[in-house]
Amino acid sequence: MPGAELVYTDNFAPNGILLLRQRRVDAGIEDGSNIDFLVKNIRSLEVMPGEFLSGDIGMGMAKGEVALQNWTNEFIADYIASGEFARTYHKWWGDESTPPDLTQ
Incomplete structure (x- = not known):
C-alpha cells in the first residue's frame, strides 16, 4: 500500500x-489461528x-533425537486419526470452521 505507515x-x-x-491503526497482520480466535x-x-500464508509451521528438536522424533510423529498421527485434533x-474456532489438513 503506497504511503502506508507501518506501526x-x-x-x-x-x-x-x-x-x-x-x-x-486501520489494519493489523497476525497469525491466522490467533486472528480467528x-x-x-x-x-x-x-x-x-x-x-x-508465508509457509509451513514446524517444530524443532535437537539433532539426533530419533526416538523423540518418532514419538512426536506417532503422537501427531494418532491425534489426527482419533478425531481429537x-x-x-x-x-x-467454532463448529463452522474447517481444520487444516495436516497430513500433506
Missing part, C-alpha cells in the same frame, strides 16, 4: 488489538477474505 508492536494481542479498537470473541474486528480445533 510495530511487541505483540498483536493485546497491543495491536488495542490500537485497532482505538482506531489508531480474536475475531470470534471481538465482534468489532473482521478478517479480510482470502488466505495470506478436529474436536480441539472446533472447540477454539
